[in-house]
Amino acid sequence: MNPANQYFLKQQEPFKSILLEVKVLIEYKLPNPDLQFKWKLPIYYSDSCPICYINVTRGYVDLCFWIRDNFNVHLDKLISENRKFVKSLRYFRPEDINGDVIIDCINEAYRTRGRKFTVENLNDI
Numbered sequence: 497m498n499p500a501n502q503y504f505l506k507q508q509e510p511f512k513s514i515l516l517e518v519k520v521l522i523e524y525k526l527p528n529p530d531l532q533f534k535w536k537l538p539i540y541y542s543d544s545c546p547i548c549y550i551n552v553t554r555g556y557v558d559l560c561f562w563i564r565d566n567f568n569v570h571l572d573k574l575i576s577e578n579r580k581f582v583k584s585l586r587y588f589r590p591e592d593i594n595g596d597v598i599i600d601c602i603n604e605a606y607r608t609r610g611r612k613f614t615v616e617n618l619n620d621i
Contacts, residue, residue, distance in 0.1 A: 500531045500538035507552055513590045514557045515550060521598045522548065526606060545609035547602065560584040561601055564608040569600045 504515045522540055523529045530541040539549040551558040561567070563574070563583045574583035585601065587593055 498531065499533040503533065503536075503538050510589055511552045511557055514587045514593065515552070517590060517593055518550060518557065518559055518587070518598065521595055522602060525599045525602045542606055542609065547605045547609060555588065557587045558584045559587070559598065559601075561605045564610065567604050567608050569604045570597050573597060574601070 504512065504519060507515055519531075523531075526540060526542050526547060528542050530544075532539050532541060537549050537551050540547045546562060548559060548561050551560065560582050561574070561584065562581055563576075570585075571583075573585060575586055576583045585597065
C-alpha cells in the first residue's frame with residue numbers, strides 16, 4: 497500500500513474522516529493527481545508539479561498550498577502563521593470542511609503551479 501494512503505488510514509478520528517474527505521475532493525478536482533509520500537507527509541502533484549500537502553498536527557488537519565504571487569482565492573481563509581510561502585486551510589472537525597473552498601484552492605494552486613518551489617527560483621514562478 498502507498499505510504500501516503502497508510503498515513504491517512506492510521507490517523508485517529510476525527511482526523512481520519514477529515515483526511516479521507518479532503519482526499520476525495522482533491523482527487524476529484526485535480527487533473528492527473530499523483531499522491532506521493534515525501535518528508536513523511538502526503539503530497540499531491542499534478543503534471544509533475546507540487547500542488548498541496550496534508551499534515552495532521554496539533555489537533556487539526558492542515559491542508560497546505562504553496563502560495564505564489566498570483567494565487568488569488570480565499571486569502572481571507574488561508575492561514576500563514578509565520579510561514580513565508582505556504583498557507584493552509586485548517587480543519588478540526590469533519591463539519592468544518594467547505595468543499596467549495598477546497599476546490600477553489602485546488603484550482604488556483606493548479607493554475608499557479610510551478611515545477612519547483614524553492615527560494616532560489618521564486619522569481620521564475
